[in-house]
Amino acid sequence: MIPLSCRVSIISELDDIDALVGLYRGRVLRYVMLSVGDQDLAETITQDCFLKAYNGRASFRGDCAVSTWLFTIANNLIRDHLRTKKFQFWRKAKATAIDATEMASFLPNGETSPETRILASERAEQVKVAMEKLSVNQRRMFILRFLEEMDLAEIAQATGMPVNTVKTHLHRAVTSIRKELGGTR
């Protein structure tokens, strides 16, 4: 249980929507983008996620991290979109899908050499392509585990699935991605 003083600071943190967006938008947007595979749709879902979180901040009990709570909301929104025909259209069109090479252009120039950037871009693209072959659930679990570095219990909370189900999805995701990346065994 989170101490009262921490809860007060978390609740006041939620009161400032711009600060909330500044802190977590990058991670939520990345998660949604890699889950649905469309940039425009990801931007829309992310914005809805923060509006929903802000409007429902009174219901946040503080029994998990704010990021976990935001991912839970994002998951619900993604699930709702998966059911709509609009999403089916977006998935077929893939008009605004972004590849890893384009993503790599946003890496800070000062921190990376051109060679490192190219190498990172190639590796990232390999994983991204491999991820696209996963099921939606496997992909979501994979992002939360390896990009967001959440533990199994947190993923179970964010996705509303039992820990064993999370493990099964992750297990299959890792095996599939390793196969795509060309594992040595």
Add this chain to the structure above:
Amino acid sequence: MIPSRMQHLTEDQFASYMVGDAADAAAATHLSTCDQCRAEVERFGVSVQSLNRVSLAWSQSRPSNSLRIRTSSRGAWRLHPGMTVASWGFATGVLLMSAIPLARHLQHPSADTAPVVVSAQESQKQIEQDNQLLMAVDRELSTQVASPEQEYGLGNELARKPKNRELKAQ
């Protein structure tokens, strides 16, 4: 089952280790002694880490509009319960300020705004005055005013002159 150094990790053991399944902690022991498996784990980690860095750099560079405006119209009253009480108090005050003078006014109407009550006698007198005025106007309108023909004696001359048509016919 703990694999020997030469057997390496199986696919399932590798996945369990990467997933972070504590039940398969034996894999960690093998990795500490097997360079080949450790390299495999590192290669996987580096690839995933590349996507991690690249995708985060992209998502953090995306511009975002302020959502403060979109939320300011909603939930503002919920935000400040004191504001709700204050607004209700203000509304009640305005209502009382307008209701009290109105009630007093209805009970004790002032001389200026009291309705004018005209007695029957005064009313009859007024009617008679109005009738006299109307009759005077009527008389004035009905008096004979001489027409310009009569006033200037043009009526007889016109009667004596033959009409042009009659002259032409002759």
